[in-house]
Amino acid sequence: MARKYAVRNIRLCTKDCLCLYVCPSGATDTENSIIDVDKCIGCGDCADACPSGAISMVPEFYPDQQEVEDDVVQSMRKLTRSKSEQERIASGLSGKLAVAIEKSNHIMAEELLRESGYLLPQSDNTKQFLQSLLDKPQPEGFPSQTVEMLLEKYEKYQEEKSMDEKSTTLDNLMAAFTGESEANRKYTAYAKKAAKDGYVNAAKLFRAAADAETIHALKHFEVAGKVGTTAENLKDGVEGETFEYTSMYPPYVEQAEAEGNKAAALTFTYAMKAEEVHAGLYQEALDNLDKEEEEINYYLCPVCGNIEKTRPDKCWICNAPGEKFIEY
Amino acid sequence: MAKYVCTVCGYIYDGSDGPWEDLPESWECPLCGAAKSEFELLEEAPSDVKPVSESKDPVEFKEDQGNLTSLEMSALCSNLAQGLEKQYMAMEAEGFRELASYFKKVTAPAEDPAYSKMLDLLETDLNEDFPRANAVAGEAEDRGALRALVWTEKVSRIVKSLLNRYEKEGESLVEDKDVYVCTICGFIYIGDQLPEVCPVCKVPNWKFEMVEAR
Ligand code: SF4
Ligand code: SF4
Ligand SMILES: [Zn+2]
Ligand SMILES: [Zn+2]
Numbered sequence: 232m233a234r235k236y237a238v239r240n241i242r243l244c245t246k247d248c249l250c251l252y253v254c255p256s257g258a259t260d261t262e263n264s265i266i267d268v269d270k271c272i273g274c275g276d277c278a279d280a281c282p283s284g285a286i287s288m289v290p291e292f293y294p295d296q297q298e299v300e301d302d303v304v305q306s307m308r309k310l311t312r313s314k315s316e317q318e319r320i321a322s323g324l325s326g327k328l329a330v331a332i333e334k335s336n337h338i339m340a341e342e343l344l345r346e347s348g349y350l351l352p353q354s355d356n357t358k359q360f361l362q363s364l365l366d367k368p369q370p371e372g373f374p375s376q377t378v379e380m381l382l383e384k385y386e387k388y389q390e391e392k393s394m395d396e397k398s399t400t401l402d403n404l405m406a407a408f409t410g411e412s413e414a415n416r417k418y419t420a421y422a423k424k425a426a427k428d429g430y431v432n433a434a435k436l437f438r439a440a441a442d443a444e445t446i447h448a449l450k451h452f453e454v455a456g457k458v459g460t461t462a463e464n465l466k467d468g469v470e471g472e473t474f475e476y477t478s479m480y481p482p483y484v485e486q487a488e489a490e491g492n493k494a495a496a497l498t499f500t501y502a503m504k505a506e507e508v509h510a511g512l513y514q515e516a517l518d519n520l521d522k523e524e525e526e527i528n529y530y531l532c533p534v535c536g537n538i539e540k541t542r543p544d545k546c547w548i549c550n551a552p553g554e555k556f557i558e559y
Numbered sequence: 560m561a562k563y564v565c566t567v568c569g570y571i572y573d574g575s576d577g578p579w580e581d582l583p584e585s586w587e588c589p590l591c592g593a594a595k596s597e598f599e600l601l602e603e604a605p606s607d608v609k610p611v612s613e614s615k616d617p618v619e620f621k622e623d624q625g626n627l628t629s630l631e632m633s634a635l636c637s638n639l640a641q642g643l644e645k646q647y648m649a650m651e652a653e654g655f656r657e658l659a660s661y662f663k664k665v666t667a668p669a670e671d672p673a674y675s676k677m678l679d680l681l682e683t684d685l686n687e688d689f690p691r692a693n694a695v696a697g698e699a700e701d702r703g704a705l706r707a708l709v710w711t712e713k714v715s716r717i718v719k720s721l722l723n724r725y726e727k728e729g730e731s732l733v734e735d736k737d738v739y740v741c742t743i744c745g746f747i748y749i750g751d752q753l754p755e756v757c758p759v760c761k762v763p764n765w766k767f768e769m770v771e772a773r
Pocket of ligand 2: 253277
């Protein structure tokens with residue numbers, strides 16, 4: 232998805248300042264009235280709110296220019312040459328008509344050049360043109376610094392554009408991974424419900440579809456390059472679980488209790504405590520990863536998600552009986 | 560009664576001021592100011608298909624292909640500056656503006672400039688190069704190029720008709736009159752009744768710029 236950012240047309244701005252109130256990033260609040268490109272997240276709220284139509288959303292990157300066929304370029308260039316020559320003649324004549332014709336021919340030459348490969352300023356043609364200026368010997372007074380500045384800007388643009396294209400696909404892969412993962416859990420829940428209500432076929436279909444989403448999710452995740460070495464993955468596991476039990480769940484539990492939603496408070500509490508256990512187990516596995524060890528069996532509580540290394544009498548988190556634990 | 564159509568702006572003369580033949584040679588298009596000679600007989604059942612010339616021979620322009628003259632570079636840079644202004648790229652636009660005026664400044668003046676020389680060039684443009692470019696761009700289905708050619712060809716006709724009138728009328732053509740140029744397509748208007756929109760490119764007339772003598 233092409234990113235956009237906001238620009239304010241200072242000539243149209245009537246200082247009604249709604250953009251200041253709606254901007255979530257503070258990008259519109261600048262001393263020189265120019266919206267801060269680095270802060271702007273491209274939400275478009277300011278453009279919608281501005282009563283004077285003073286804000287436009289402009290794309291950060293433009294699609295590549297379409298190729299113009301060589302014989303079209305040639306025949307347009309022949310005309311361009313003639314228009315430029317007429318501009319030159321007119322510039323040597325006095326009188327209003329000559330001035331008008333000079334301007335007119337300049338505009339026609341611009342128009343013809345624009346449609347023969349110079350429509351988009353950020354194109355290879357522009358780059359080659361600028362480069363050719365530097366490659367030739369130029370007389371004194373030639374603004375070579377300006378040309379260098381323009382080339383640098385062009386290169387920066389191209390670099391950022393290609394980075395953006397790569398990161399877009401990466402973002403898409405991760406968004407698809409999230410979506411497919413959610414679908415898998417959702418269909419699993421639906422399958423359970425269907426089985427409980429005796430809809431055997433619907434239950435089967437939901438299970439198959441849930442597995443299909445797992446296949447997709449795993450593939451997306453792998454292509455996105457998110458599967459590391461086992462040591463890396465264990466570290467990631469520690470981090471993820473730690474974040475959940477220290478930062479994510481505590482406020483959830485608090486909020487659910489404040490709302491009096493007991494079921495939510497309970498499922499959050501179970502998960503929070505289980506995640507802490509998981510984090511500890513991941514850390515232990517990481518510490519012992521390269522040591523020769525005898526095989527370990529893990530026991531999973533099917534009620535709260537607690538994991539133990541020996542089958543307990545009952546779950547310390549949720550009191551479920553030990554014989555219900557699933558062995559791995 | 561026979562109707563005549565302005566080849567510049569498409570205005571149709573329906574005979575309301577009398578038969579075409581009786582109109583004086585100094586009569587001009589009420590919409591765009593084109594001379595009477597820029598009108599063509601309007602065929603009944605007007606076809607909107609543009610006559611496309613058959614000549615599609617390659618252009619003999621290869622010898623200095625890629626070598627723009629300094630004035631062409633000036634037009635190229637001012638065109639790029641406009642594109643960048645539209646993108647709100649102020650710094651880059653400023654850079655190309657600087658290059659555009661540099662290239663204009665270093666352009667050697669024409670030797671013995673004369674109105675007749677412009678007319679000669681326009682003759683070739685309108686008789687050979689526009690038909691050929693139109694055919695080539697039509698073949699390539701290049702709509703951008705075709706649009707640019709339609710505008711520039713119309714403006715070229717206007718310039719030609721102004722030059723023809725200037726040959727006959729001299730300075731009185733523009734004396735005590737306002738002269739405007741459409742900053743989008745280059746259309747030239749002489750007089751004080753600016754059309755609401757440009758007859759060539761259809762921009763509103765506040766995009767016109769009044770021209771002052773040097
Ligand atoms: S909302 Fe529009 S008019 Fe008001 S300060 Fe912002 S840009 Fe200017
Ligand atoms: S687009 Fe959103 S973030 Fe950017 S300036 Fe406007 S309101 Fe602020
Ligand atoms: Zn439990
Ligand atoms: Zn115009």
